[in-house]
Amino acid sequence: MAKDFYEVLGVKKGATLDEIKQAYRKLALQYHPDRNKGKDAEEKFKEINEAYAVLSDPGKRKQYDAYGPDQFNQRFSEEDIFRGFDFQNIFRNMGFDVNEQGFSGFGNIDDIFDNLFNRGSQYGQGSRGNDILAKVKISMLEAVNGTSKTISLRHIAQCDRCTGSGAEPGSKVIACPTCNGRGQVANARRTPFGVMQTITTCPACGGAGKVPEKKCKKCSGTGRIQKEDHVEVEIPKGVDTGTRLRLRGLGDYGSSRRGDLYIDVEIEPDPRFKRKGDDLVTTVHIPFYTAILGGSVEAPTIDGSESIRITPGAQSGDTAVIRGKGVPRFNRSGVGDEIIRIQVDMPKKLTAEQEELIKKYAELDGTDTSGRKKHFWK
Numbered sequence: 001m002a003k004d005f006y007e008v009l010g011v012k013k014g015a016t017l018d019e020i021k022q023a024y025r026k027l028a029l030q031y032h033p034d035r036n037k038g039k040d041a042e043e044k045f046k047e048i049n050e051a052y053a054v055l056s057d058p059g060k061r062k063q064y065d066a067y068g069p070d071q072f073n074q075r076f077s078e079e080d081i082f083r084g085f086d087f088q089n090i091f092r093n094m095g096f097d098v099n100e101q102g103f104s105g106f107g108n109i110d111d112i113f114d115n116l117f118n119r120g121s122q123y124g125q126g127s128r129g130n131d132i133l134a135k136v137k138i139s140m141l142e143a144v145n146g147t148s149k150t151i152s153l154r155h156i157a158q159c160d161r162c163t164g165s166g167a168e169p170g171s172k173v174i175a176c177p178t179c180n181g182r183g184q185v186a187n188a189r190r191t192p193f194g195v196m197q198t199i200t201t202c203p204a205c206g207g208a209g210k211v212p213e214k215k216c217k218k219c220s221g222t223g224r225i226q227k228e229d230h231v232e233v234e235i236p237k238g239v240d241t242g243t244r245l246r247l248r249g250l251g252d253y254g255s256s257r258r259g260d261l262y263i264d265v266e267i268e269p270d271p272r273f274k275r276k277g278d279d280l281v282t283t284v285h286i287p288f289y290t291a292i293l294g295g296s297v298e299a300p301t302i303d304g305s306e307s308i309r310i311t312p313g314a315q316s317g318d319t320a321v322i323r324g325k326g327v328p329r330f331n332r333s334g335v336g337d338e339i340i341r342i343q344v345d346m347p348k349k350l351t352a353e354q355e356e357l358i359k360k361y362a363e364l365d366g367t368d369t370s371g372r373k374k375h376f377w378k
Helices: 005-009 017-031 041-055 058-075 078-082 087-093 109-116 140-145 288-293 352-364
Strands: 132-138 147-158 173-175 184-191 194-201 210-212 224-235 244-247 261-267 274-276 279-287 295-301 304-310 319-322 338-345
Touching: 005 017, 005 041, 017 041, 041 058, 041 078, 058 244, 132 147, 132 224, 140 261, 224 244, 224 261, 279 288, 279 295, 288 295, 288 338, 295 319, 295 338, 304 319
Parallel strands: 132 261, 279 338
Antiparallel strands: 147 224, 173 210, 184 194, 244 261, 274 279, 295 304, 319 338
């Protein structure tokens, strides 16, 4: 179960932005990795930054409140959470001393967050693999009961020849000779205003500062290969069309860690039921005489059928409810209901005997065959 961001910061759900900022500032100082060397300090520091990145942004907070911790965590990746979140400006605006040497006397803030969130280059700190999006179709019954599906994925995998290093077995990774391990190169050119020098990312190592001594023959030194895989995916009960499931670590390979796999679910139409939230809606046709006299009829359920009682005088459009025969609530407790709409069917043809009986009923009801009431005093 995903952690509640309000609980992570120790604030109430209706907390103001100022209260959230104050709680975050206190926790950021307490768990900063350069101040707190505790075993779980880095993970806690990451958690409070994730919480603050969401709750300090009105748009993200609104979606978080709407979806709840579990669904938000499944729908939004780490990149989504931290998009537009500038660590240096955040700390500076909160009164921390942020400069090139560090953060309030601690280490360099960019280095800290690069390490925490696995940002970096292929041969340096490591890179995170890309996320993958796949789609899966399931039946209404599978949405109700949950199911397991095997999907085929073409993705980036770790090279099994060099185990991701990019170096041919027997060779090693060395400092890039082009930039001498700096990851950057200086280019000088003469202009009418003098010699201009520009600093650019090293084209040989891509800024990593390291390269394979001898490139792997299978992956050409990238450490990655294209691969076709089959993945078993567990689809939980209660999903609906538009539900996005997040499976951590099943995306593309990265030298620090793999990306995530996202699954968009689509529910195939069911001829018997329409879904309305967590309820299932179906129509049951009954003959007119059952509508008049009442009785019992069989109504389809998602896993069979069930007898329902028709009260005398039922009309088309009347409804009956079977409790607990709907869809389990996704990531919550409880189950929806089945709503049965009654449709009274009228016969298109009558036998002579049936017609006589209807005429007799009309006479007893004081109605002629045109539907007009007879006035017995005339």
